[in-house]
Amino acid sequence: MAENEVKNNEYSAESIQVLEGLEAVRKRPSMYIGDIGERGLHHLVYEVVDNSIDEALAGYCSDIEVIINENNSITVKDNGRGIPTGMHEKEGKSALEVVLTVLHAGGKFSKDSYKVSGGLHGVGVSCVNALSSYLKAEIHREGKIFVQEYSQGKPLSEVKIVGEATDTGTIVTFLPDAEIFIGDRVYKYDTLAARLRELAFLNKGIKLNLIDKRVPEGEEPRSDLFYSEKGLVEFVQYLDSNREKLTEHPICLETDKVIPIEIAMQYNTDFTENIHSYVNNINTIEGGTHLQGFRRGLTSTLKSYAEKSGALSKLKFDIDASDFREGLTAVISVKVAEPQFEGQTKTKLGNSEVVSAVAQATTHALEIYLEENPKDAKTIIDKVILAATARHAARKARELVQRKTVMSGSGLPGKLADCADRDPANCEIYLVEGDSAGGTAKQGRNRQFQAILPLRGKILNVEKVMEHKVFESQTIRDIYTALGVTVGTEEDSKALNLTKLRYHKIVIMTDADVDGSHISTLILTFFFRYMPDLIKNGYVYIATPPLFLVKKGNDEIYCWTEEERSAAIQELGKGKESSLKVQRYKGLGEMDAEQLWDTTMDPAKRVLRQVTIDNAMEADRIFSMLMGDDVPPRREFIEQNAKYANIDA
Numbered sequence: 001m002a003e004n005e006v007k008n009n010e011y012s013a014e015s016i017q018v019l020e021g022l023e024a025v026r027k028r029p030s031m032y033i034g035d036i037g038e039r040g041l042h043h044l045v046y047e048v049v050d051n052s053i054d055e056a057l058a059g060y061c062s063d064i065e066v067i068i069n070e071n072n073s074i075t076v077k078d079n080g081r082g083i084p085t086g087m088h089e090k091e092g093k094s095a096l097e098v099v100l101t102v103l104h105a106g107g108k109f110s111k112d113s114y115k116v117s118g119g120l121h122g123v124g125v126s127c128v129n130a131l132s133s134y135l136k137a138e139i140h141r142e143g144k145i146f147v148q149e150y151s152q153g154k155p156l157s158e159v160k161i162v163g164e165a166t167d168t169g170t171i172v173t174f175l176p177d178a179e180i181f182i183g184d185r186v187y188k189y190d191t192l193a194a195r196l197r198e199l200a201f202l203n204k205g206i207k208l209n210l211i212d213k214r215v216p217e218g219e220e221p222r223s224d225l226f227y228s229e230k231g232l233v234e235f236v237q238y239l240d241s242n243r244e245k246l247t248e249h250p251i252c253l254e255t256d257k258v259i260p261i262e263i264a265m266q267y268n269t270d271f272t273e274n275i276h277s278y279v280n281n282i283n284t285i286e287g288g289t290h291l292q293g294f295r296r297g298l299t300s301t302l303k304s305y306a307e308k309s310g311a312l313s314k315l316k317f318d319i320d321a322s323d324f325r326e327g328l329t330a331v332i333s334v335k336v337a338e339p340q341f342e343g344q345t346k347t348k349l350g351n352s353e354v355v356s357a358v359a360q361a362t363t364h365a366l367e368i369y370l371e372e373n374p375k376d377a378k379t380i381i382d383k384v385i386l387a388a389t390a391r392h393a394a395r396k397a398r399e400l401v402q403r404k405t406v407m408s409g410s411g412l413p414g415k416l417a418d419c420a421d422r423d424p425a426n427c428e429i430y431l432v433e434g435d436s437a438g439g440t441a442k443q444g445r446n447r448q449f450q451a452i453l454p455l456r457g458k459i460l461n462v463e464k465v466m467e468h469k470v471f472e473s474q475t476i477r478d479i480y481t482a483l484g485v486t487v488g489t490e491e492d493s494k495a496l497n498l499t500k501l502r503y504h505k506i507v508i509m510t511d512a513d514v515d516g517s518h519i520s521t522l523i524l525t526f527f528f529r530y531m532p533d534l535i536k537n538g539y540v541y542i543a544t545p546p547l548f549l550v551k552k553g554n555d556e557i558y559c560w561t562e563e564e565r566s567a568a569i570q571e572l573g574k575g576k577e578s579s580l581k582v583q584r585y586k587g588l589g590e591m592d593a594e595q596l597w598d599t600t601m602d603p604a605k606r607v608l609r610q611v612t613i614d615n616a617m618e619a620d621r622i623f624s625m626l627m628g629d630d631v632p633p634r635r636e637f638i639e640q641n642a643k644y645a646n647i648d649a
Contacts, residue, residue, distance in 0.1 A: 022101060022153035027499045030182055032127045036181050039614060042191050044131065047124040048076040048172050049208075053281055055080030056206045057335075059501065062074045071132070073175040077326050082141030082168050085159055094159045096137060096148055100129045101155070107312035110149060128151045130221040132183075142164035160169035189222065197226045200236070202281050202333055204231035207315035211393060211568070232331045238278075240329050241619065242633050243268040243623040246383060247376040253365030256344045259357045263294065263365070265330035267380055270624070271390070271466055272324040272529055276617050278333040280347050281340075283617075288349030290334045290343070290358050290635075297362025299324050302384065305370050311381045322494050326387035335356065393468035413478040416454045417442045428484060428505030430453055430543070431520050431602070437588035440597065441509070443501050445601060451503065453482050462529050463627035476526065485531065496533045506534060507608065511587040524611065527626050528619065540611040545591070545600045549583040558599050560607065570643035 017096035025032050034042040055061040061080035068362070069075060084095040103126055129135045130153035139146040145163040149156040165521050176185055189212050196208045205228075213220040228234045236250045246267040254262050277284045278293045284290070299321045311318060340350040370377040415438070421427050429451040431625065432438045438454025445452060460473045470476055482501040489495045504628075508523050520542060527540055534540050546558040550568035558567040563584070571578040587595065600606050613619050625633045 004212040005278055022126060022491070025103070025127050025130035026180065028280050029127075029131055035132070036186070037183055038191075041176055041181055041185060041542060042187065043433050044074070044128045044174065044176060045074050045187070047128050048074070048174070049199070050195070051125055052076060052078035052080060053203060054205070055170075056203060059415070062205070063207045063209070065209045065211065068189065068192070068210075068214060069173070070213050071175065072186055072214070074171055074187065075171060075173040077169065077171045078175075079167065079169040082139040082146075082170050083137070085141065086140055094148070096139060096146065097155060100126055100135070100148070102126060102136060103154060104527075113167065126153075128172075128174055131177055133177040133179070135172065135174040138171040138173075140169050140171075145636045165362075192222055193226075193318040196224075197238075198235075198283070198617065199226045199281060200226035201231060201235035201279055202227045203329075232262050232333060235266040235331045236266050236329055239274065239331070240266055240268055240476065241623055242621065242628050243270055243329070245269075246379050247373075248325070251365065251369050253361055255361045256356070258337040259354060261290075261361045261364060262333045263330065263357055263358075263405045263533060265328060267383055268327050268329060269326045270628075271326070271387075273322070275325070275330040276331050277349075278331070279334075280335055281338050282341075284341075284347055284349050286342075286348035289354040290332055290349055291349055293355040293358030294330070294332050294362050295321065295325070296355070297359035298328075298366065300359075301363045301370070302368040302380070304379065305367075305421075306384065309377075309381065310645055311378075311385065313624065315385065316386065317388070317392055319384065320391060323384050323387040323391060326381055326390075327431065332358070335561060381450055390466045390468055394466075394471060413453065413481050415454050415456075415478070416482050417445075417640045419449050420447055421449045424502055424504050425504045427451065428507055429503040430507045430509045431523060433478070433510040433516060435548070437509070437511070440591065440593050440596050441601070442596035444595075446597075450601065451482070452479065455523075458519055459526060461522055461627055462526050463623065470526075470530065478607070479526075485534075496531050498533060498537070499553065500536075501539075504539055505541060505608075506539050507541045507543050509545070509588065511589075512545055512547055513586050521626070523622055527611075528623055532613070535613055538610060538612070542608045542611060543600050544609060545585065545588060545596075547585060549581075549585065549595075551583070552579065583590060 033043045052064045064076040067075040088095045135150040148159045151197040250266040315565040344350040403513040485498045548559040548565045552572040559565040
């Protein structure tokens with residue numbers, strides 16, 4: 001026994017394991033693709049498409065097709081040169097097999113093959129292969145069709161020649177592995193469409209076709225062709241399609257000096273900054289040196305112009321850098337030969353040489369534009385002065401909010417029922433619609449870790465008002481005070497300061513009716529515009545109270561969908577509804593405290609939907625369309641998406 005113990009506890013050379021080939025990817029998939037849920041599933045498609053885009057950037061590909069097949073597998077087809085199939089000297093096997101089975105292998109490392117590319121880690125398509133239960137690579141080149149099939153990253157055969165080809169290109173078909181991915185593993189058409197649309201704008205002149213074959217028999221497959229002739233100019237126009245423009249045409253620049261830089265921007269009447277940055281087609285959501293350079297160039301050029309024109313002489317306070325970005329929609333795209341990203345997720349660019357290159361390019365283009373368009377220049381400067389005045393007013397309103405924070409001793413909002421625990425990681429707050437539901441929630445909650453904040457009436461639609469009006473709203477001030485957050489950090493005067501955040505779960509709990517949905521949307525609009533970091537950190541949730549209670553004697557089943565209701569009627573009443581009591585909950589107030597706890601608040605039983613931002617660009621567009629002043633796009637959206645309506649009389 002003692003001998004065995006020593007043996008088990010022994011740490012020797014034999015204890016060191018080496019994960020061969022693609023084993024490492026299968027063992028730790030999230031390291032390579034972000035996660036193993038919905039986001040990671042879609043990431044597989046982007047990795048394969050990125051290879052085709054790299055071929056297009058090199059000038060050898062013009063058409064890319066993405067097909068969602070009936071069995072939820074994906075086919076990506078391009079008309080590039082085709083992955084080489086000849087023998088790889090060093091590895092002793094086909095170059096195709098090397099690309100598909102060896103990590104850190106690809107044509108991106110050689111400056112001769114690709115000038116710029118997104119994937120410089122060499123893990124792209126080999127990762128897809130490792131995480132697919134089946135993958136087929138079909139290569140058209142040198143007048144032949146080459147095929148090789150794989151399962152879980154392992155080749156099922158050698159590379160075979162199966163026919164003659166008159167064209168060139170690569171066709172990759174793969175089925176994500178059910179052993180790896182969690183959830184329903186179903187590809188969402190709209191998610192893929194949003195990314196392909198983005199890629200079309202970022203790479204003008206390339207056709208990207210999306211086809212969905214998962215349709216009932218006899219129906220035509222759903223499809224969209226994404227193509228942009230003018231690139232980023234059209235991108236900005238698309239982003240601002242639901243906003244009122246201040247200038248007729250976007251300001252754009254394209255330079256190919258040291259670093260290829262493309263920028264398009266336009267001012268609108270909104271009060272938010274909406275800047276998206278890309279490096280080699282990768283959305284750098286955390287920004288980086290290219291965004292730093294753009295902001296520097298924009299601020300210094302506009303400030304210098306405004307001072308020369310004498311427009312700032314009457315202002316009694318200083319202009320802040322953020323004033324120049326209010327109401328600005330911009331897209332920055334740089335192509336860097338050897339990008340240094342901070343982390344594998346590639347969300348922040350670190351190349352220091354990019355700062356001055358982008359700043360100079362921005363300054364040069366803006367100076368020319370302002371000189372040639374004095375009328376537009378005046379409009380932009382007037383907008384900046386308005387932003388500075390509003391910021392000054394907002395600061396006073398914010399100070400009023402900040403003065404009344406928990407930490408300053410003047411206490412919490414009167415309506416808040418706080419919890420006993422003081423560790424934010426354990427605590428959650430429910431934002432509840434109205435006093436009636438708030439009262440029930442206060443009775444039903446666990447006082448140790450659950451706080452309740454009833455919200456009176458409908459929260460302000462922040463999409464339509466200036467910043468200082470937001471901070472004058474009592475409901476919004478109560479939310480700031482209850483959460484313990486303030487505005488302003490050392491790096492950014494407008495950023496949300498989360499150092500004293502009191503809850504790591506913020507749950508929106510409203511009635512399951514039209515009004516409840518509207519209130520949820522208003523709260524989400526406020527969080528997205530003024531507290532996006534709460535969403536990015538995964539702190540915001542939506543509670544899902546049940547829609548029905550099916551009851552027979554002492555037996556009762558809560559149901560969240562029509563399907564669950566039908567199943568419950570089948571189970572308790574053998575399909576006969578007449579022998580059962582079926583209650584439709586229209587509001588939280590119809591439940592007693594115990595029912596509310598059992599269905600919606602008990603961590604062991606409740607269903608919480610986490611709010612995430614997968615695509616900031618698309619989220620911004622949707623919010624500005626649904627919550628802004630422009631009616632026609634909203635009407636069109638409703639007509640397209642409201643397939644049916646169940647109206648409770």
